[in-house]
Amino acid sequence: MNFLFLILKDIQEEHKKHGNLIPKIENLFNEIRRNLDLKKLEDFKKILKDLKIELKEHFFKEESKLFPKIINKSNELLITNLEKEHMELLNLLEKLDKNIERILNGEYIWAEFRYNIKEFLHTLNDHILKEDYQLLPSI
Secondary structure, X not given: OOHHHHXXXXXXXXXXXXXXHHHHHHHHHHHHHHHOOHHHHHHHHHHHHHXXXXXXXXXXXXXXXXXHHHOOOOOHHHHHHHHHHHHHHHHHHHHHHHHHHHHXXXXXXXXXXXXXXXXXXXXXXXXHHHHHHHHHHHO
């Protein structure tokens, strides 16, 4: 097997894993919100922290190993936009971390937190779909 094939296989497996996390994160958020469960909110913070580490590694792999090997005139704009989305997703995770800290410190900002969760999950899902159905099939 060649190097590019192994990278693609690894990336697709990670996309599947991250895509499967989307409904789990949404369900856990809804449970925390419904019960105002601050202990589970602490656990949720850890889940998001771990996801951020995974996504940073995933994005690095794409940007340093995959994208340079496949970039051409027909996909250059798409790759540029995907790289921007990487930064956007990490920024959204940072916002979520700040939301959690504010809630744990007694602020009632559940609506803002919910909005940011929805935005993050939507952006992550769209990003995975763009890579899986626009970028990767063109390789």
